[in-house]
Amino acid sequence: MLLLISLIGCSRISERKEGMANRQLQPKPHDLKEILASGKLVALTDYSSSSYFLYKGVPMGFEYEVLQAFADHIGVELHMKPVSDMDDITEKLLEKEGDIIAANYTVTNQRKRDVRFTEPLLQTRQVLVQKLPEGWWNYTREELNDRLIRNPVKLVGKDVHVRRHSSFYTRLINLMDEVGGIINVKFAEGLGTEKLIEMVSEGQIEYTVADENVAVLNKVYHPNIDVKTALSFNQKVAWACRPSSRALTDTLNQWLTDFKKTEEFAVIHLKYFKARTQHKERVLSEYSSLRGGKISPYDDLIKAGAKTLGWDWKLLAALIYQESKFDAEAQAWTGAAGLMQLIPETAQRFNASDPYDPTQNIEAGVAYLQTIQSYWQDTLGNDSTVFLPFVMASYNVGLGHLLDAQRLAVKHEGDPSNWEHVAAFLALKSQPQYYRDEVVRHGYCRGSEPVNYVKNIMLMWEHYRNAPFSRSTARLILSHPAGHS
Numbered sequence: 001m002l003l004l005i006s007l008i009g010c011s012r013i014s015e016r017k018e019g020m021a022n023r024q025l026q027p028k029p030h031d032l033k034e035i036l037a038s039g040k041l042v043a044l045t046d047y048s049s050s051s052y053f054l055y056k057g058v059p060m061g062f063e064y065e066v067l068q069a070f071a072d073h074i075g076v077e078l079h080m081k082p083v084s085d086m087d088d089i090t091e092k093l094l095e096k097e098g099d100i101i102a103a104n105y106t107v108t109n110q111r112k113r114d115v116r117f118t119e120p121l122l123q124t125r126q127v128l129v130q131k132l133p134e135g136w137w138n139y140t141r142e143e144l145n146d147r148l149i150r151n152p153v154k155l156v157g158k159d160v161h162v163r164r165h166s167s168f169y170t171r172l173i174n175l176m177d178e179v180g181g182i183i184n185v186k187f188a189e190g191l192g193t194e195k196l197i198e199m200v201s202e203g204q205i206e207y208t209v210a211d212e213n214v215a216v217l218n219k220v221y222h223p224n225i226d227v228k229t230a231l232s233f234n235q236k237v238a239w240a241c242r243p244s245s246r247a248l249t250d251t252l253n254q255w256l257t258d259f260k261k262t263e264e265f266a267v268i269h270l271k272y273f274k275a276r277t278q279h280k281e282r283v284l285s286e287y288s289s290l291r292g293g294k295i296s297p298y299d300d301l302i303k304a305g306a307k308t309l310g311w312d313w314k315l316l317a318a319l320i321y322q323e324s325k326f327d328a329e330a331q332a333w334t335g336a337a338g339l340m341q342l343i344p345e346t347a348q349r350f351n352a353s354d355p356y357d358p359t360q361n362i363e364a365g366v367a368y369l370q371t372i373q374s375y376w377q378d379t380l381g382n383d384s385t386v387f388l389p390f391v392m393a394s395y396n397v398g399l400g401h402l403l404d405a406q407r408l409a410v411k412h413e414g415d416p417s418n419w420e421h422v423a424a425f426l427a428l429k430s431q432p433q434y435y436r437d438e439v440v441r442h443g444y445c446r447g448s449e450p451v452n453y454v455k456n457i458m459l460m461w462e463h464y465r466n467a468p469f470s471r472s473t474a475r476l477i478l479s480h481p482a483g484h485s
Contacts (some may be wrong), residue, residue, distance in 0.1 A: 044098035120236035157182030168209035314464035340365030
């Protein structure tokens with residue numbers, strides 16, 4: 001079920017710029033009107049501790065949370081699309097792979113030629129990231145300053161690793177002119193800022209450059225780095241839209257101007273950039289997609305159950321999160337219990353004598369899902385993209401209400417095998433003219449609940465698939481100081 005898309009970078013800066021210019025001439029619009037019509041806002045982002053990551057099965061990140069507030073404001077779903085190589089992110093925006101860049105993106109004059117920036121979310125400056133000497137805690141401040149680079153002039157002749165198309169590279173080029181010397185800039189192909197900071201901490205490279213807000217955040221879990229040497233004045237961090245997305249940009253600007261004055265924004269900012277101890281716990285947890293690799297304490301049980309169903313295990317994890325938020329002791333007023341919220345009849349039918357036992361609960365829940373899935377496969381065929389929404393909705397609300405919705409769809413000339421058609425009538429089963437219809441056999445239903453149930457699971461599954469649990473290796477390439485690729 002999992003579709004992997006290969007991200008291919010441009011080989012030369014000149015080709016990249018020419019491609020961008022050509023794409024900007026394409027007449028087909030995709031602005032706010034089209035986003036509202038599709039019901040979906042797609043954000044290109046960086047998988048990092050400040051932008052977007054997972055913790056205990058929940059999507060998090062400063063930019064994610066602010067973007068989610070905006071998506072709620074305009075009434076659309078937010079879809080996060082991490083970019084594996086940040087050097088490609090501008091091109092992907094212009095190729096319409098996303099609607100907005102939200103990735104701690106610094107405003108520069110060079111980038112203004114390609115994108116339309118929003119009002120700034122933050123202001124920060126670029127700093128040098130370097131490793132503190134062994135036993136640094138025994139040094140006086142003066143002794144540390146003597147051992148570290150405090151004057152950018154001393155970077156002449158040093159190796160500094162940055163991304164090829166980053167604002168850090170542009171700053172280093174300008175800095176060479178200012179100090180009258182050559183800095184050995186090395187390109188980090190396919191590596192993000194936080195990975196380079198980690199490599200400095202581990203002694204794999206000597207120096208990199210980062211925005212101060214990100215560098216200070218990373219120092220919480222890399223205490224052996226120094227981030228006090230400034231390399232620039234304050235710069236703006238903003239979101240970026242296509243030049244043609246004028247309505248989207250204007251709406252974002254109006255909303256951001258107001259939202260940044262709210263308590264909600266202050267709390268989000270505090271959560272990621274001020275409450276550093278709590279943020280450290282999130283990032284270093286085994287349930288963090290940045291450092292750990294687990295979604296929940298029950299991953300092994302979920303993987304076994306998913307294998308039985310023939311599902312991607314992350315889809316089953318998303319369903320269990322929707323049911324109980326991975327709380328094995330969860331109990332609903334209806335009597336539903338445990339991770340998969342088994343009602344007593346289902347628990348008894350599938351031999352879960354203790355529904356609060358994670359193993360029994362998941363095995364029984366999976367067995368129940370199997371019976372539902374068998375019915376829908378026999379009815380709709382073996383295309384999982386067709387039958388899966390029916391399976392999940394039936395698990396939530398029962399098979400009978402789905403059959404009612406199918407009959408209503410047929411009566412109104414809809415397609416009973418099309419989830420969107422059936423979901424529309426399922427949602428209408430809360431209205432008398434529909435649940436009293438002669439084709440309806442199971443009466444009233446709060447049909448919007450199973451419809452949203454399926455939608456929420458699919459959105460969470462997307463977040464889980466985004467998580468880079470296995471990181472690919474990347475390369476460091478020595479560049480010419482003049483910056484030619």
